[in-house]
Amino acid sequence: MFHWLEKNPFFFAVAVFVVIAFAGLVEILPNFAQASRPIVGAKPYSTLELTGRLVYIKNNCNGCHSQLIRPFKSETDRYGSYSKSGEYAYDRPFLWGSKRTGPDLMRVGNYRTTDWHENHMRDPEEVVPGSIMPKYPWLFKNIADVDTAYAEQLTIKQLFAVPYNKPLPTADGSTQTVALADSLDGAHASALEEAKVVVADMKDQAVKDAVAAGKIPEIVALIAYLNRLK
Amino acid sequence: MENRPLEYDYTVAKLFMYNAIFVGVAGMLAGVVLAWQMAFPQFNYILGMDLAEYTNFGRLRAIHTDSVIYGFVLSAVWSAWYYIGQRVLKVSMAESKFLMFIGKAHFWIYMAASVVIVIGLQLGITSSKEYSEFEWPIDLGIVVVWVLWGISIFGLIGIRREKTLYISIWYFIATFLAVAMLHIFNNAEMPTFIISGGIGNWYHSVSLYAGTNDALVQWWFGHNAVAFVLTTPIVAMSYYFLPKESGQAVYSYKMSLLGFWGLMFVYIWAGGHHLLFSTVPDWMQTMGSVFSVVLILPSWGSAINMMLTMKGEWQQVAASPLIKFMVMATTFYMFSTLEGPIQAIKSVNALAHFTDWIIGHVHDGALGWVGFMVIGALFHMAPRMFKREIYSKSLMNTQFWIQTLGVILYFTSMWIAGITQGMMWRAYDEFGNLAYSFIDSVVALHPYYIIRAVGGTLYLIGMFMFAYNMYKTMTSSRVVEENELQNATPMGA
Numbered sequence: 001m002f003h004w005l006e007k008n009p010f011f012f013a014v015a016v017f018v019v020i021a022f023a024g025l026v027e028i029l030p031n032f033a034q035a036s037r038p039i040v041g042a043k044p045y046s047t048l049e050l051t052g053r054l055v056y057i058k059n060n061c062n063g064c065h066s067q068l069i070r071p072f073k074s075e076t077d078r079y080g081s082y083s084k085s086g087e088y089a090y091d092r093p094f095l096w097g098s099k100r101t102g103p104d105l106m107r108v109g110n111y112r113t114t115d116w117h118e119n120h121m122r123d124p125e126e127v128v129p130g131s132i133m134p135k136y137p138w139l140f141k142n143i144a145d146v147d148t149a150y151a152e153q154l155t156i157k158q159l160f161a162v163p164y165n166k167p168l169p170t171a172d173g174s175t176q177t178v179a180l181a182d183s184l185d186g187a188h189a190s191a192l193e194e195a196k197v198v199v200a201d202m203k204d205q206a207v208k209d210a211v212a213a214g215k216i217p218e219i220v221a222l223i224a225y226l227n228r229l230k
Numbered sequence: 231m232e233n234r235p236l237e238y239d240y241t242v243a244k245l246f247m248y249n250a251i252f253v254g255v256a257g258m259l260a261g262v263v264l265a266w267q268m269a270f271p272q273f274n275y276i277l278g279m280d281l282a283e284y285t286n287f288g289r290l291r292a293i294h295t296d297s298v299i300y301g302f303v304l305s306a307v308w309s310a311w312y313y314i315g316q317r318v319l320k321v322s323m324a325e326s327k328f329l330m331f332i333g334k335a336h337f338w339i340y341m342a343a344s345v346v347i348v349i350g351l352q353l354g355i356t357s358s359k360e361y362s363e364f365e366w367p368i369d370l371g372i373v374v375v376w377v378l379w380g381i382s383i384f385g386l387i388g389i390r391r392e393k394t395l396y397i398s399i400w401y402f403i404a405t406f407l408a409v410a411m412l413h414i415f416n417n418a419e420m421p422t423f424i425i426s427g428g429i430g431n432w433y434h435s436v437s438l439y440a441g442t443n444d445a446l447v448q449w450w451f452g453h454n455a456v457a458f459v460l461t462t463p464i465v466a467m468s469y470y471f472l473p474k475e476s477g478q479a480v481y482s483y484k485m486s487l488l489g490f491w492g493l494m495f496v497y498i499w500a501g502g503h504h505l506l507f508s509t510v511p512d513w514m515q516t517m518g519s520v521f522s523v524v525l526i527l528p529s530w531g532s533a534i535n536m537m538l539t540m541k542g543e544w545q546q547v548a549a550s551p552l553i554k555f556m557v558m559a560t561t562f563y564m565f566s567t568l569e570g571p572i573q574a575i576k577s578v579n580a581l582a583h584f585t586d587w588i589i590g591h592v593h594d595g596a597l598g599w600v601g602f603m604v605i606g607a608l609f610h611m612a613p614r615m616f617k618r619e620i621y622s623k624s625l626m627n628t629q630f631w632i633q634t635l636g637v638i639l640y641f642t643s644m645w646i647a648g649i650t651q652g653m654m655w656r657a658y659d660e661f662g663n664l665a666y667s668f669i670d671s672v673v674a675l676h677p678y679y680i681i682r683a684v685g686g687t688l689y690l691i692g693m694f695m696f697a698y699n700m701y702k703t704m705t706s707s708r709v710v711e712e713n714e715l716q717n718a719t720p721m722g723a
Contacts, residue, residue, distance in 0.1 A: 002487055003394075006394050006395045006400075007393050007394055007395070009384065009387045009395060009403070012395065012400070012403065013384075013403055013407060016400075016403060016404050016407055016494055017407050017411075019491065019494045019495050020404070020407065020408050020411070020494050020495075020497075020498055021411060022495070022498075023495075023498035023499040023521075024411075024415075024450060024498060027446075027450070027499065027501075027502065027514055027517060028446055028447065028450060032443055036439075036440050036441065036442070036443055057356060057357075057358040058354035058355075058356065059286075059288045059289070059354060060287075060288030060289065060291060060292065060354075060356065060358070061288065062358055063287070063288050063291045063292075064287070064288070066584055068508055068509075070507040070508070070580070070583075071507060072507070072580065072656070074655060074656040074657075074658070074664065075655075077664055078655070078664055078668070083508070083509055084509060085441065085442045085509035085510075087441075088440065088441025088442055088444075088445075088509065089440055089441055090440065090441075091440055091441045091444070092436050092437040092439070092440050092441075092444065093357060093358050093359055093436075093437045093444050093448075094440075094441050094442070094444040094445045094448070095358065096445055096508065097584075098360060098504065098584070098588070099584055099585075099586075099588070099589070100584040100585070100651075101268070101672075102668070102672075103668040125271070128669050129669075130669050130672060130673040131271075131669060131672065132267075132268060132271045132672060133271070134267070134271055134274035134275070134282065134286045134287060134288075135274075135275075135279075135282070136286075137279060137282070138282070138283040145430065145431065147429055147430040147431075148422065148429075148430030148431045148434045149430070150426070150429060150430065151422040151423060151425075151426035151429035151430035151431075151434065152422045152426075152430070152434065152436050154422070154425070154426040154427075154429070155420055155422040155425040155426055155436055156436055158425060159420055159425065160440070184429060
């Protein structure tokens with residue numbers, strides 16, 4: 001049979017394809033519907049949080065920081081309770097990372113503050129002596145791209161029925177709603193409201209002035225995202 | 231007329247060879263900068279604080295990985311395809327104007343896409359998925375490049391004189407099919423600009439999959455991109471170049487069969503080993519682990535087949551630096567394909583995952599196996615394409631030893647670093663508290679990061695020697711006759 005295949009390129013290619021496609025069918029497909037169901041308490045990202053998530057991706061934070069707490073005592077003691085599949089239901093893309101040059105950030109919002117992040121992004125060594133993380137001064141200057149985040153929100157609402165503007169269950173039995181504006185101007189306004197909450201705890205005058213003038217520096221969006229990781 | 235030997239046309243093979251050498255040096259230079267950045271963070275601001283946004287670790291990392299994998303290795307693979315394809319199918323590119331046009335289009339569109347990719351990554355345009363960071367316009371460009379290569383493969387096969395496909399061709403076909411499948415499924419992404427009706431960046435997209443599913447597809451891709459870009463085409467090279475250079479027949483046809491079909495079936499399953507102890511279902515993790523161990527069989531099947539091809543001719547290893555590169559590559563292949571399964575065992579992975587041990591594993595495979603085989607292949611092809619002998623044998627020898635030392639420093643330091651990290655993260659003191667804060671583990675790695683950077687720098691120095699040797703070989707070394715190019719490659723002092 002092998003000799004025959006080696007003289008018939010078409011059937012050879014078909015045979016190879018069947019053999020390599022097999023594992024994908026068996027391994028990947030069965031899990032799809034099940035794994036994407038959100039856990040109670042999970043909620044979609046707000047406009048500013050998603051803007052910050054794009055800043056996180058743009059700077060490849062996931063290259064050095066994981067967002068996956070494995071079910072070991074040494075990990076749950078260090079980072080908080082282990083990760084559940086349903087917690088990631090609104091993560092597109094997933095940001096688990098593959099390397100911990102720095103610590104895990106899955107629940108960083110539980111134990112770091114706006115103030116801490118501001119100082120740390122400006123000069124990590126000063127906050128954590130011995131740190132090899134670079135300084136991120138440009139985050140304080142660049143203006144965050146709210147438009148693209150809003151476009152992404154509209155896209156996932158439309159294509160994947162992500163429940164914006166809908167009451168979602170929480171662990172204590174109450175409900176919560178993540179609002180999505182119905183226009184780009186509305187999205188900017190709501191992102192700015194969120195940004196004002198963040199900058200209230202920040203020191204950098206230039207950043208405060210920018211937000212007062214209606215602009216959102218990348219650092220503000222990023223901190224909004226990091227604060228929500230819980 | 232019938233008995234006249236074919237004149238093979240290496241126009242396209244040469245183009246890809248130039249690019250492989252150039253990107254090899256550039257991509258590894260980026261890697262060396264990254265290594266020094268981890269030892270001394272000041273290197274993040276190497277071009278000043280104002281440009282740090284573009285030179286910091288986060289931005290450079292993807293440029294390093296993508297340029298080495300898809301620039302250096304893929305160019306070398308395609309150079310080898312446009313060389314080996316003609317020879318084993320017994321047909322010349324010069325016989326078909328169409329295939330020549332396709333080959334050139336393949337090269338130039340690939341080059342255009344590469345330039346856009348590097349600029350984009352520098353600007354922070356990324357989908358975040360490792361080794362698949364490109365946004366949708368680039369992903370479409372990659373499809374075009376891939377289809378052109380497919381036309382080239384099946385076009386050349388279509389007009390072949392030798393009816394039986396040689397082993398190397400099997401591996402090229404597998405590479406083509408598997409990467410096509412992986413690329414399309416992993417990059418199923420929705421352009422937000424179009425769907426939202428013209429808001430935001432036009433190139434931005436959002437993944438079709440969420441959370442755990444996204445991770446599953448990504449590592450099904452990520453693992454098998456390693457399989458089908460960094461393994462199968464390299465095996466294709468070793469099955470052609472090692473027998474040619476040594477003048478020995480491939481040891482066993484049956485082992486070739488086992489190696490090929492075994493690898494095809496088993497490799498894809500093993501992707502789950504990147505997700506052990508994550509939120510993907512337990513049975514998938516176990517499958518990933520089990521198949522990773524099974525993977526030793528086909529990997530070692532091919533490697534042992536290569537080693538036994540040298541049976542009775544081991545003196546060639548001492549005599550020829552080119553054979554040294556190829557045999558050392560196979561040795562590292564065996565080494566790396568044993569190390570990988572060990573890391574995929576759940577209890578080992580609990581320690582190794584997220585640490586530098588993984589980085590060490592990647593690099594003993596990439597530098598030792600892939601890098602050395604590619605260097606060997608390019609050294610073998612250049613004299614036959616340019617009808618000149620290798621410029622300097624002693625330079626090649628020096629390069630070999632410098633780079634071997636570099637690889638050894640790299641993976642040994644990363645082993646120690648990774649295991650140190652893993653042990654520190656899980657250590658408890660006598661009161662039941664975590665013994666170390668995270669930063670303790672960072673500080674402890676400092677010496678190993680320096681050793682690794684030195685190892686990488688040595689390998690890079692070897693790449694410069696390689697580039698110089700190749701440049702001289704192409705332009706000014708002694709012209710040789712066809713009959714000098716039968717087996718062992720002619721080399722100047």
